[in-house]
Amino acid sequence: MSFAEDSQISASGVQASKLSGARRGVEPGQNATKRLQTELMQLMTSPAPGVSAFPSADGNLLSWRATIEGPDDTPYSSLTFKLSFEFPSNYPYAPPTVLFRTPIYHPNVDFSGRICLDILKDKWTAAYNIQTVLLSLQSLLGEPNNASPLNGEAAELWDKDPTLFKTKVMDRHKDVEDD
């Protein structure tokens, strides 16, 4: 998704609210759900390989579940990771909170699933979307940022002992139940 496209979305939103006139107040969070619906449609019409996402079963559009397949040629190949996305009501102007629900052994992910990724923090822009986040995370699996690790041991082992790393990955990985 390009930035231009995104600004178009917001522009059309403005237009719509103008059209509808003063008698319709725009509910806060309405924009976020609208955008998420659009994103869902995009995800469905042009899915990216190895990643998928969907709103959670309770019907709350601000809470999503996603799946990433471990890329080949990485220690995570053939593994599947579940993630949770919690969107703020001012999404996309603030990043979603993304957590690994599947336990993962990774230099940039801590043991409670928190992720250290700049685009989910200060580098976030409204031009990102769920798909780009998922793809970034997928590439993070293959190319961890060992300079700022959350899991120091993993960062060390990544370079030093790939075999042990792989074992740790396999040890830690465990399919999570649905909630």
Added chain:
Amino acid sequence: MPAAVASNWRDRRRQVFQSVFQTDIAQSTPQSTPGSLHSAPGLPFGGPAASLLGQTLRQQQLQQQHRGFSPGEHPFLQRTTPDSLFQTSAQPLFAPNKDQERYDRAWHVVTARIALPSSATADDSFGTLAADSQHQVSRKPHTDSGGIDSTFHEAFAALVNARSLLPGATRTDDILAWHVRQVRAHFAQHVIPLLNGCVGDDEGDAEESSDDEEVDASRWRARRKGNYYERHMVVVMSSIRTLEAALRLYFFGLNQLLSGFARLADTSPEAAKDTELLNARFRRDLHALVSNSASEGLKRAIKAVLIRLAGTILGISSPDEAVAGGEQRRPAAPGQHDLKVQASRERLIELVQQLHNVGLAGERFQVFFAEVMDVMMSDFVIGAYAGLWSAPDPRSFSTAMESVSLSTSLSGASPCTMSLNDWVENHFARLSFEVLACISPNSQGTLPVSLADLKTYQSLALGRLAALRIRELFDIVLAWPTSRPALDDLRATITTAARRKQLTDSLSRVLQTRLLHPGCSTLEILRTYISIIRTLHALDPSKVLLSHVEPGLQLYLCQREDAVRVVVTGLLANSEEIRAVRGAEDTPKQEGDGPRTTAPGRGKHYARALASSTSPTNPGPSTSLSQANNPLPKVDSAQTTLDRLGYHPTKLVELALILNNPSQTQPRRHRTSPATTTTTTTTATAAVANPDRDPDPELDWNDMSWLPDPIDAGANYRRPRSEDVIGTLISALGSEESFIKEFTAVVAERLLLPPTSSSSSSNSGTPLVAVKTDRAAGLEFEQELRVLRLLKRRFGEASLQGVDVMVRDVVESRRLDARIQLRRGGEAAAGVDGLGGVEYHAQILSRLFWPGLDREHFLLPEVVVEQQRVYEAGYERLKSRRKLTWLNQMGRARVELELGDRRVEVDCSTVEATVIYAFQPSEGGGSGGDEAEDAPPVVVVRKSVDELYAQLQMDEDLIAAALQFWASRGVLRRVAGAPNTYAVAETVDERNAAATSGATAAAAGVQSDSADQPKEEEELEPAAAAAAEAAAKPAVLAKDRERREIYWRYIQGMLTNASASMPLAQMAMMMKMLIADGFPWSNEELQDFLGEKVLEGEMEVSGGKYRLVKK
């Protein structure tokens, strides 16, 4: 008697306590009194012995009084308090005062006379006995004025005029104040415990229920049935008796004093006091004492009794009576001569008077009474009118209906308001008057209930009614035509801007909770919306109310993607559907009563009659009450009503009805197309009489029903002309563009629908072409044109140009087609055309103006292509510089098949025709079917999907669908053993064989081989390439396929991420919620789809939940 025991015990406890802690120092008693009083009944005067334990504070007082006189005798008393110690030490200094002594003696005489009995706690009926004894005493002085009397008066005079007569007496006191103190003490000591005793029996179990009196009272009324009332009555009566006795006692003393004053007035006027004033003051103090000390239990009892009696008088049955009667009775104003009511009334008045006499009818009682009356009014309004939207009297009901439908009496009273006003005036106000007259202090002065008060009561009652109706408004809307009288109530009661606001706010809130949620289909919402429009319009023709309610609805409808489509299809509902509804409506209309049909201008009797047929009489009180309580069943019943009467549940046929109803659209149409009004001669008079015909109704000085604009109207408010359901709906659906787009799409679909009646054009038929062109005059699109005109008026000509072009295209292409056919016919006659009688018609559509024209590529049979070429040439000759692009998939064809033993004639799509044409024996194919007879083919043609794909370049799904179509017609049959291969079923036997079992297909094949020369002739008439029929399967199929693909991805995404397994309903719910364009599938469709996926092995079902198959 437990109460007496309790009081006794309390006394003992207090005495023991006081003997140690001397709490009674605050007791202000005369500092010096003659101590020789021993004559008080039951007062053994002596030391504080054990025998004193049964005594009370009164005794202590006496001891204290005595103390000043003979301090040394009672060491116990000497060390009572610092105060008394001071007194005792000080007194001997002044002791040898003669005057003081005389004064003290006089004091003693007087106090002995008026002293109250100390205690009778052991006695069951303290009050009465004491009163009796006192009465005897009190009567004595009046009857025989013996020596006691004179001594008393002397003493009294001495006391009162102590200053002049006994200047030496320094310690004097006011005898009146003493009496008052004594009374207070006595009341606190004896009467209150007794009163508590009266209530006490009840209190134990009353308190356990609830602290809140009102809830408590009503609950108890319900639980304890009649018993409860009687128990309270007993409490009240015994309390009253006790108080009466006590008051007699007190007043006896007072009267003694007063008579002393009276006598004194003769001799020394300066000392006399105004006995009247004293009496009144004493009474006032006493009443204050009584009313302030009334216990909660007593209050509760009084309230309960009041509620019961007032309820009976006002015609509100209490629950216990209702239970006894077997069924709930609605409150109604009681008749004039209802004995029970009269009895209750007398009883209440008597009771109130008694309460007044004992001082329980003070301000507090008035508050009680006001509260009770308040509850009564609410009970009556809710009980009598909730869910009952018509007057109890059918005669007044119908007259009200008439007056309202003529919309002459906009501010007139409705039946309910009239009966309510009557009730307030004749029962409610009367009761208040009677009760207040009893208790008001100056009954001779101003009336306790004035006319202005009555008006206030009435307006209060109407306010309650308004609140009730406002609460019911949504149900009123749902029951629209039957609920008209309720609207009259509303109209009569909603008179202030505040109430109007309350109404709109309340309705908006109810709409949010009951209508605007995902559980309601768009159709339901729109249907309710129509009812709202009508209801509120009937309520307030100025439409201001509606405009206040609308925004929420509109906002929600904008989120419903299918709303526009529902409205458009509803508008364009075909005549059969309308007729179905009409038919359903006509029957009840005949039984509708006379007055209703006198208002043709309103144009709503169809709906009214519709509803009146379902509930010809007023709904039974009990049922309507239950409906009001739980509204959901009501919605259901309304729905079933509609269904039963032939309403097509999937279409908003109401709109088409309104559109076809001339009176509804008259004001709009007479501007744009006056010609249409002539078609409806029956209603022409109504139209003329309609004031809307006037150029500017604002300037119509003869309009007697003119009303100023409502005060809550906006600045740019313009008086709307009519109910205008359609207009309101359309404007509610948000942007014009989306509506026009949808309308265009639907109209395009309908314009291209195969003409149902005369589509049969055979190879021989030139005359049929003529039929077709006749129809092209535009009659068949009457409905569409009417809607188009309506929309043009609303949106302007320019925005609907596309639709105009479409309609013109259809008409024009028929004309062109006729001309081309004519020319071609001439050529054919000249023998130029040898194309085997294939007739070919085309519709020419302007490319830019038609929505959804997609090309689907496939190869048409050569014959058809040839025809297309000829046609194209003909067209280009007529219209130079224009080019035809053929949309092959959007056509219809009539196919005649000559099979081995039968002829089959089928109307089908061009795709299907093309597929079956491919089954023509190859030697006969190519140039046409007419030479097929010369060369009879020997083998049965069989083709597989793949072969057909190669031959036709058609989408496989389309091929499969077409094959399926022909198989279902018995023309083709599946060849056993070869997947996706079909063969022509030349004979019925074959067909049957194929139909009965696929397993015997091999045998059938043999059979067909042995069958005599199969002769086959296919004649294709694809009625046009460009005869674009948007409804034609291929386009839909392509779209549908794409859609299914997307949906499948959604389902995959859902089951991968949201939850690994989900039940169908939840999936459907998620899809509906998440797909921005709306999810049009029903649960069944989704189930079918999922079923397919299960068959394909993509999914599995376990325990009613679907999950993806792990790969």
